[in-house]
Amino acid sequence: MIGxxxxxxxxxxxxxxxxxxxxxxGEEKIECDCHLNYRFGETLTLxxxxxxxxxxxxxxxxxxxxxxxxxYPLTLDDRGNFEFRSNFQHLPxxxxxxxxYWIEGTLSNxxxxxxxxxxxxYEDNRFPWKIREQPPFRVHWHxxxxxxxxxxxxxxxxxxxxxxxxxxxxxNEPIEIYLYESPGELRQALQISKSGWIAAxxxxxxxxxxxxxxxxxxxxxxxxxxxxxxxxxxYLYRYRPDAYSNLPVWLREGLATAxxxxxxxxxxxxxxxxxxxxxxxxxxxLCETFPQEPLTAYLAxxxxxxxxxxxxxxxxxxxxxxxxxxxxxxxxxxxxxxHIYNFSLRQLEDQWREHRFGSHPTGRALxxxxxxGMLLMLVLFGPLLLSFQLLSHSTTGKESR
Numbered sequence: 001m002i003g004x005x006x007x008x009x010x011x012x013x014x015x016x017x018x019x020x021x022x023x024x025x026g027e028e029k030i031e032c033d034c035h036l037n038y039r040f041g042e043t044l045t046l047x048x049x050x051x052x053x054x055x056x057x058x059x060x061x062x063x064x065x066x067x068x069x070x071x072y073p074l075t076l077d078d079r080g081n082f083e084f085r086s087n088f089q090h091l092p093x094x095x096x097x098x099x100x101y102w103i104e105g106t107l108s109n110x111x112x113x114x115x116x117x118x119x120x121x122y123e124d125n126r127f128p129w130k131i132r133e134q135p136p137f138r139v140h141w142h143x144x145x146x147x148x149x150x151x152x153x154x155x156x157x158x159x160x161x162x163x164x165x166x167x168x169x170x171x172n173e174p175i176e177i178y179l180y181e182s183p184g185e186l187r188q189a190l191q192i193s194k195s196g197w198i199a200a201x202x203x204x205x206x207x208x209x210x211x212x213x214x215x216x217x218x219x220x221x222x223x224x225x226x227x228x229x230x231x232x233x234x235y236l237y238r239y240r241p242d243a244y245s246n247l248p249v250w251l252r253e254g255l256a257t258a259x260x261x262x263x264x265x266x267x268x269x270x271x272x273x274x275x276x277x278x279x280x281x282x283x284x285x286l287c288e289t290f291p292q293e294p295l296t297a298y299l300a301x302x303x304x305x306x307x308x309x310x311x312x313x314x315x316x317x318x319x320x321x322x323x324x325x326x327x328x329x330x331x332x333x334x335x336x337x338x339h340i341y342n343f344s345l346r347q348l349e350d351q352w353r354e355h356r357f358g359s360h361p362t363g364r365a366l367x368x369x370x371x372x373g374m375l376l377m378l379v380l381f382g383p384l385l386l387s388f389q390l391l392s393h394s395t396t397g398k399e400s401r
Contacts, residue, residue, distance in 0.1 A: 028052070028113035032103055040095075040124045041191060043087050050080040050115075052107060059105035066094055074103065088191075093122045095189055096176070096208045124178070124189045136171045141179040144215050152179060152213070152223055155261065159228035163259055166317050167239040175234060176208045177227065183212040197294040202230035204237030204244060224262035232256040236324075243328035248336075250286035251323070254304030258312075267302035274299060275357045283307065283345040287333035310352045315341070 034048030050056055059074040061084050070091070074082045093099055098121050104114040123129070127142040132149040137156045139149045156177060163169075180186040183199040189210065190201055200211045211226040213219055232255055237244045244252075257263075274280045281291075281300055290300045311320060319340060326336040337345055 028107060028111050030103075030113050030115055032115040034103075034115075034118070036101075036118075036120055038120075038122070038125070040122075040126050041088055041188065043085060044091060044093075046082075046084040046101075048082060050076065050082070050103065052080060052113060054108040055080060056105050056113065057108045057110075059103055062102050062104055063091065063093075064100040065092065066097075074105075094203070094206070095122060095124065095191075096178075096203065096206055097122050129178075133174075136173070136175050137177060138174050139177045139179065143181050144179075148215060148219070149179070151220055152177060152227065155220070155223045155227045156231065159231050159259065159261060162228065162261070163232055163235045166255075166259075166312075167235055167321070169235050169238050171235075171238070173207055175231070176206075178208070178210045180210060180212045181214055186210050186212045197297060200226040200230050202233040204234045207234060209234065221262045225260050225264060228259050228261050229256045232259045240324050240328050243324050246327045246330060247324065248283075248287040248327075248333040249290055250283050250300070250304040251308065251327075253290065253301055254308035255320075257301050257305035258308045263305075264298075264302075266298065267305065270295075270299050270302045271306060271356070274303070275353070280349070280353070283349055284334065306356065307348065307352050310355060311348075314351075314355075 030050055030052050032048050032050055034046060036044070036046045038044040046061060050059065055078070056076060059076060059082070060071040061074050063070045063072075072084060072086065074084060076082045098119050100117050100119050102115050102117045104112070106112050129140040129142055130149070132139050132141075132146065132153065134153050134157070137153055139152045139156075141149050141152070156175070160171070180189070186201065187198060190198075200209075202209050209227065209230040211223070211230060213222045213226065233252070236247070236252065236255065257267075279299075281296070281303055283304075286300055286304060291297050308320075323336060323340045326339050329336075331339055334345060337348070341348070
């Protein structure tokens, strides 16, 4: 009798609890028999079938693109078959990114459904890439022999030792290095029609480096310029990811250019010409972006690298690390530099020019004023000198008589 009462009590309690909890309709999970393919930079196609019963009332294809969620409606036939096509003007995918996608919607009975998340690697499939790997580096190339790829690995390893001496970074994730044969191939991969001088690129968040190196007698020199430069961008990002996007461009590109194993010899000539013509760029103008005109852009790279090298030589790499930390705290370009070095960007320019070219801004200003000073003296004292000469000539004439 007591057991019956307890059984009745627990049954009643269970009914009360169930009534108090609202009924939750779960999402239906449906496997999709799907097939995705694409032509890099041109079209993407997804075909498949949703074997759901009851049939979906609506369905959407979902892409996770650059931290954005993009939905496209799907049209299904009476058997659940579909075909989706899009070009990359409407689907702006990030080259060499891993792109998650799935299908979600509502069944005809009102229950929501989704398919498991899939992922595809949006690699440049215009070329049959070969791969050679020595962790953490993985080289992809499509023209040339094995020695060509090994040379790129050797340069990357040498650059790694140079960069980590400045910024101690643990490289736990692979670094993908793609060797294009020409800058044109690379710019097509990036879908860049302008900035025809760009020959290399890095995507630090993806750990991907693109360089353009053609086989030939100077192929190693090309690698020693491009690979370390782009690696520095990746290592800076991994050193302080919270600072990278806030770094002044002159500092970010200056460090990348300064670490090149084979510096561009044209940069020295550009700096000498700028010193002669007094056409240096103000560092404050290089905080947000570099010029687009090629010759001025090259000067920006050359000047930024020279200034960064000066900072390291005069004040040490530790101060540069502190500067990067300041930009992680969201200081702006001018304020961050002043906070660490206690002088302005303008004063930095003057210090560097005096150190590099042996000229002080005050001396240069006075030199520019010399012709005007001579003219002023001629205007002020010329009549007096002329009067003195006339008076002297007159006196001499009287004495001779």
